[in-house]
Each structure stands twice: as C-alpha cells, then as structure tokens.
Amino acid sequence: MRLDDLLRISVRQVYRHRRRYWGVILAIALGVAGFTTIITIGRDVKKNFNQDIELIGSANLIRLYWDHRPGQSPAWFRPETVSALRRTPQVAAVSEYTLRPAVVAAGGMRLEITVWAVDHHFWHLRQYQPAMGRLLGADSISDRRKEVVLGAALAAKLFGDRNPTGQTVDLDADLYQVVGVVRLDDYSVSNSLFIPLSTARDRLKGEVRPDRLLVRCATWDDVEGVAAAIPRVVAASQSASGLNVWVVWEALRRVQRVAWWIEFFFYLASSVTLLLGGVGIWNVMSAAVQSRTREIGLKKAMGAEDRDILAQFLTEALVLSVGAALLGLAAGRLVVALASSWLGQRPQEEVFIGCLGLSLAVAFAMGLGAGLYPSLKASRMEVVAATRYE
Amino acid sequence: MNSPRRNPDGSLIQARQLTMTYANGAGEIEVLKGVSLSLYPGEMLAIMGPSGSGKSTLLYILGLLLRPTGGSYWLAGQDVLALDRAGQALCRRERLGFVFQTCDLLENSTVYENLEFPLIYAGVAPRERRERILAALEQVNLGHRLRHAANRLSGGERQRVAVARALVNRPLVILADEPTGQLDHRQGHLVMDHFEAVAAGGTAVIVVTHDPDIAARCHRVCPLKDGRLVAASPQAQGWAADG
Ligand SMILES: Nc1ncnc2c1ncn2[C@@H]1O[C@H](COP(=O)(O)OP(=O)(O)OP(=O)(O)O)[C@@H](O)[C@H]1O
Numbered sequence: 001m002r003l004d005d006l007l008r009i010s011v012r013q014v015y016r017h018r019r020r021y022w023g024v025i026l027a028i029a030l031g032v033a034g035f036t037t038i039i040t041i042g043r044d045v046k047k048n049f050n051q052d053i054e055l056i057g058s059a060n061l062i063r064l065y066w067d068h069r070p071g072q073s074p075a076w077f078r079p080e081t082v083s084a085l086r087r088t089p090q091v092a093a094v095s096e097y098t099l100r101p102a103v104v105a106a107g108g109m110r111l112e113i114t115v116w117a118v119d120h121h122f123w124h125l126r127q128y129q130p131a132m133g134r135l136l137g138a139d140s141i142s143d144r145r146k147e148v149v150l151g152a153a154l155a156a157k158l159f160g161d162r163n164p165t166g167q168t169v170d171l172d173a174d175l176y177q178v179v180g181v182v183r184l185d186d187y188s189v190s191n192s193l194f195i196p197l198s199t200a201r202d203r204l205k206g207e208v209r210p211d212r213l214l215v216r217c218a219t220w221d222d223v224e225g226v227a228a229a230i231p232r233v234v235a236a237s238q239s240a241s242g243l244n245v246w247v248v249w250e251a252l253r254r255v256q257r258v259a260w261w262i263e264f265f266f267y268l269a270s271s272v273t274l275l276l277g278g279v280g281i282w283n284v285m286s287a288a289v290q291s292r293t294r295e296i297g298l299k300k301a302m303g304a305e306d307r308d309i310l311a312q313f314l315t316e317a318l319v320l321s322v323g324a325a326l327l328g329l330a331a332g333r334l335v336v337a338l339a340s341s342w343l344g345q346r347p348q349e350e351v352f353i354g355c356l357g358l359s360l361a362v363a364f365a366m367g368l369g370a371g372l373y374p375s376l377k378a379s380r381m382e383v384v385a386a387t388r389y390e
Numbered sequence: 391m392n393s394p395r396r397n398p399d400g401s402l403i404q405a406r407q408l409t410m411t412y413a414n415g416a417g418e419i420e421v422l423k424g425v426s427l428s429l430y431p432g433e434m435l436a437i438m439g440p441s442g443s444g445k446s447t448l449l450y451i452l453g454l455l456l457r458p459t460g461g462s463y464w465l466a467g468q469d470v471l472a473l474d475r476a477g478q479a480l481c482r483r484e485r486l487g488f489v490f491q492t493c494d495l496l497e498n499s500t501v502y503e504n505l506e507f508p509l510i511y512a513g514v515a516p517r518e519r520r521e522r523i524l525a526a527l528e529q530v531n532l533g534h535r536l537r538h539a540a541n542r543l544s545g546g547e548r549q550r551v552a553v554a555r556a557l558v559n560r561p562l563v564i565l566a567d568e569p570t571g572q573l574d575h576r577q578g579h580l581v582m583d584h585f586e587a588v589a590a591g592g593t594a595v596i597v598v599t600h601d602p603d604i605a606a607r608c609h610r611v612c613p614l615k616d617g618r619l620v621a622a623s624p625q626a627q628g629w630a631a632d633g
C-alpha cells in the first residue's frame with residue numbers, strides 16, 4: 001500500500017468519524033496545550049529568576065568565616081583545608097579571600113576603602129562580570145602581579161568619565177595597574193578594590209591570610225548536606241572552633257520551592273497528557289475495530305493484506321494523536337502569546353520549539369503504543385467472521 | 391504474479407472434495423461434504439439450493455475468505471490452499487472479484503472510493519485508477535454516480551456498485567452471492583447482462599441464486615444438495631468437459 005494512499009485514507013477516516021473521535025482529540029489537545037503553556041511560561045518564570053543574580057547567586061552559596069576571639073590571633077583557612085573542601089562531594093567551587101581596610105590614591109584623590117584580596121575563582125562564585133577590561137585571572141594570582149580591579153563606584157570616584165583600565169593607583173604607597181572594572185549592585189562592594197590574594201600577601205602591610213571562603217554547591221538541593229559536612233572537613237586539618245557556616249536559607253528555600261513547583265507541573269502535565277491520550281486512543285481504537293469489523297472483512301475481501309489493515313488502523317491512531325497534538329500546540333501557542341503579553345514578557349520561542357518537538361514525539365509514541373494492540377487485533381481478524389459480523 | 395493463469399487442464403478453478411465443518415457451540419455442522427467443481431474461462435455457472443445448504447460457504451471458500459476443512463483447490467494454476475495469508479490476499483486482489491450476498495459497501499465512502507480500494511491494494515498507480523473506476527462503473531451504467539455517498543444509493547444501485555467493485559480489478563473469476571436477490575426482474579437481468587459481457591471477455595463467473603430465470607442465463611446450473619453439488623444440468627452440454 002502506498003504511503004500517500006495510507007495517509008489520505010486515514011485522515012479521511014478520522015475526519016468522517018470525527019464525532020467518535022472528538023473527545024479523545026480534545027483531551028490530547030488540551031493536555032498538549034496545557035503542557036506547552038506551563039513549560040513555556042514556567043521557563044519564563046525560571047529564567048527571570050535566573051537573571052536575579054543576587055538571589056540565585058546566594059541560594060547555593062555557603063560562606064565560611066571565623067568568630068572574632070579577643071586576645072587570640074585571628075584564625076584563617078589553611079591550604080590543606082581549602083583543597084579538602086574542593087574534594088568534598090557536591091562542592092562545585094571554593095574561593096578564598098580576605099578583606100582589609102586600605103587607602104587608595106589616584107588622580108589627586110585619596111580614599112579610605114576596603115581591599116578584597118581574592119583568588120581567581122572569586123568572580124565566578126560571586127557571578128561578577130567585568131564592565132570594562134578584565135578580571136583577575138589565574139595568571140595574575142600565580143604571577144603575583146601588581147594588578148587591581150575597581151568596583152564601578154570607586155572607579156567613578158577616582159577617574160570620573162575616563163576609562164580607568166591601564167591607569168595606575170597608589171595602594172598603601174605602592175603602585176598598581178588597573179586592569180578592569182566590575183559592575184556591582186551592592187554599593188559598599190562597588191566602592192571596593194580587588195587585588196590578587198598572593199600579591200596582597202607579599203605587599204600589603206601586616207599578615208594577609210584567607211580568613212573567608214565561598215563554597216558553591218553543585219545544586220540547590222546539595223546545600224544542606226554540604227553545609228553539614230563542612231565543620232568535619234575543616235576539623236580534619238585544623239581547629240574548627242569559632243567557625244561560622246552561613247547559608248542564606250530563606251533564599252535557598254524560595255528557589256527550591258519555585259523549582260519544585262515548576263518540576264511538579266512539568267511532570268504532572270506530561271503524565272496527565274500521556275495517560276489521558278493513551279487511554280483515550282486505546283479506547284477509541286478498540287471501539288472502532290469492534291464496530292468496523294464489516295469494513296475490515298470487506299477490505300480483506302478486496303485484497304487487503306493483514307499488514308494493510310494494521311497499517312491503516314495504526315496510521316489512524318497516529319493521525320488522531322499527532323493531529324490532536326498539533327491542535328493543542330496551536331492552542332498552547334495562543335495562550336502563551338496572550339500570557340506573555342499580559343506578563344509583559346517576550347515568549348520563549350526556543351522553549352516553545354522544544355515543547356513542539358517533545359509533544360509531537362510523545363504524541364507519536366502514544367499513538368503507536370496505544371494504537372498497536374487494537375490495530376493488531378483488526379489485522380488478524382478472519383475475513384468471514386468479519387463480514388458476517390452484525 | 392507470473393505463474394500460469396490456467397490450471398494444467400485449461401480450467402481456472404479446479405476444486406476437489408471440498409469439505410467444511412463449522413464448530414457450532416456444542417455440536418458440529420457438516421455443511422459441505424465433498425464438493426468438486428471445475429470452471430473454465432468465460433464460463434458462467436449458477437449454484438442453486440435451499441437456504442442453509444452452504445452456497446455462501448462454498449463461495450467463501452472459493453473466494454479464499456474461508457479455509458475449508460478438507461479437499462483441494464487450484465486456482466489459475468496455483469494450489470491456493472497452500473498459500474499463507476498474504477499469498478491468499480494477493481490472490482484475492484489479483485484474481486478474484488467478490489460480490490457479497492448483503493452487497494456490502496463501505497458506508498461512509500463514496501462510490502468512487504469504494505471502487506478505489508481494490509486498486510489501492512493492487513498497487514495501481516493513482517492516475518490509472520480513475521479511468522478503470524469509470525470503466526467499471528460504465529459497465530453497470532453508473533458512470534454518473536461517481537461521487538455519490540454509498541449510503542445514499544438505492545438497493546439496486548448498491549448491488550450494481552458491488553458488481554462494479556468486483557469488476558474493477560479485472561479478475562479472472564467473479565464470485566457473486568445472490569447479486570440479484572434484492573433487485574426487481576428488470577434490474578436483475580441488467581446485472582446478468584453485465585456478467586455476460588465480462589464472461590464474453592474470458593472472465594469466469596459463479597452466481598449463487600434462487601431465481602431459475604437468472605440461473606437459466608448461465609451456461610451451467612449446479613444444485614447444491616446435502617453438502618454436494620449435484621450433476622450439472624443439461625445446459626453444461628457442449629461446454630468444456632467437467633473433470
Ligand atoms: N460461522 C458459522 N458458524 C456456524 N455455523 C455456520 C457459520 N456460517 C454458516 N453456518 C451454517 O452453515 C450453514 C450454511 O450456511 P450458508 O450461509 O453457507 O448457507 P446458504 O446456502 O448461503 O444459505 P442462504 O441461501 O440462506 O444464504 C447454515 O446452516 C449456517 O447456519
């Protein structure tokens with residue numbers, strides 16, 4: 001049997017029996033429309049959320065620092081401790097740094113500021129991006145370069161509208177080259193200067209030791225476990241007394257909750273679609289085979305082979321499921337467009353395309369899976385039993 | 391198919407000792423008790439017999455719609471009972487045209503679509519189909535009903551469409567189960583005119599009928615009684631010898 005005949009006949013058959021099929025078509029179309037809407041809009045929410053760097057950035061971050069203990073020398077993190085933390089499961093990255101006050105001078109200005117002595121992981125962990133020039137990379141740290149990065153607010157104070165990159169600043173009576181500017185929302189941080197931790201150790205007055213750590217966990221769900229494990233890891237190589245492990249629990253819970261709902265809706269929508277559609281197709285195709293035994297017998301008498309009948313019923317099931325999915329996609333597209341304009345967001349086209357592919361694939365699998373048994377039954381029917389069926 | 395289109399003795403159909411027993415709930419009904427039959431190209435054969443004598447059963451067996459419990463059946467040089475389901479389907483679509491007693495048509499389809507199916511299954515190219523469908527419909531004077539819905543046809547028209555559908559594949563043998571049962575005298579003879587025309591072209595025709603007038607238009611009349619075909623009527627004289 002030719003493919004074009006097969007398709008044409010199946011579409012015609014579904015169209016002519018549309019009263020029998022509209023229920024299942026509606027169910028699948030609704031499922032797909034809901035699925036598409038939730039995924040596309042849900043992604044919108046999630047993406048918006050990702051743009052909220054402050055919130056997302058802190059959600060899976062753990063900060064480690066020490067209590068001030070009067071009369072004792074300040075505690076700091078040993079290199080063994082840092083590498084042990086980096087080896088801890090579900091830890092994605094660790095950055096060591098410290099803060100100290102300093103005086104910076106440039107262009108005839110002297111300002112008291114905070115100096116952040118950082119390693120090259122710092123930027124990524126805090127999700128800081130360069131606004132101009134570059135940040136302090138691994139080379140700057142290992143070569144102990146005399147380079148600094150300015151917070152945007154500080155850069156504006158020192159250099160005004162001029163481009164600060166390439167300029168020099170005076171820090172504790174030593175000259176450093178500005179390699180970049182980092183834009184920051186937090187004003188106090190924006191009013192700071194960043195310097196390689198190694199350079200600071202060599203050149204700044206007093207002892208410069210990493211007394212703060214940032215630990216990024218692989219996912220939001222790992223934060224709790226990692227936070228609980230940290231004191232033990234630290235205690236393995238140094239005293240952990242006075243250690244503070246700080247998690248922004250509130251932000252973490254919010255992120256987790258939203259993520260959970262998104263996932264929940266995703267699975268709910270897709271499984272309900274699958275279930276409804278699959279049961280519907282099975283049902284409607286079984287009924288069709290029952291009530292169309294005469295047709296099957298006739299077609300066999302006209303020379304149809306078993307596989308022709310199988311192909312026809314299977315194609316009908318596919319036309320049904322894929323057709324319904326297309327309908328649902330069209331409806332979903334409409335809802336997404338409306339919802340997006342209502343939310344004042346641009347619809348996520350690439351997410352919608354993904355939904356389209358997934359829905360069609362699922363609909364195809366569903367039509368094939370649920371249509372197979374009834375179609376096999378139809379194809380194996382004996383001719384006379386079928387033609388004599390009343 | 392590229393096997394010969396005749397049996398070795400020149401016949402199209404050679405059936406020997408066909409038996410059919412239906413398992414019917416508690417007991418068994420032996421409907422055919424040894425039917426032997428030969429049919430030659432261009433021959434028209436009428437099968438008569440009381441209701442329930444097994445005429446339809448015999449026709450189903452000859453049409454490869456039902457497998458007999460015993461016996462042998464050669465169709466156009468092929469032992470068709472030895473074929474598998476696909477092989478029998480191939481035989482049905484290339485060599486046989488069947489008209490059901492109930493004149494079944496595909497109800498939700500048009501006349502054209504009803505006639506198109508045998509061609510689709512036979513792999514006839516789309517552009518060739520229309521011509522053949524028109525030719526078959528012209529043969530039964532229904533050329534003007536091409537796009538008519540099957541369930542809006544009159545009884546007589548339905549019967550003629552069923553006949554046209556049996557013709558459209560240009561079969562070697564047409565098996566018609568009471569094709570005139572629901573027609574008035576004139577319409578019945580019209581259908582027989584169509585059969586005579588195709589028989590003149592070499593197609594063999596078997597007609598099951600209760601009507602002696604219809605049977606009289608065939609070359610041979612075989613009554614089916616007690617599960618056996620009784621000796622051919624005098625009309626068989628002068629036609630190819632029955633083996
Ligand atoms: N599938 C079946 N199962 C059991 N018995 C059957 C079956 N089909 C037919 N029979 C029986 O076989 C006998 C012959 O049936 P068949 O339809 O061949 O008769 P017929 O000669 O065509 O009768 P009519 O002239 O009424 O059409 C009948 O007694 C019928 O009840």
Ligand SMILES: [Mg+2]
Binds near residue numbers: 445447491
């Ligand atoms: Mg009958």
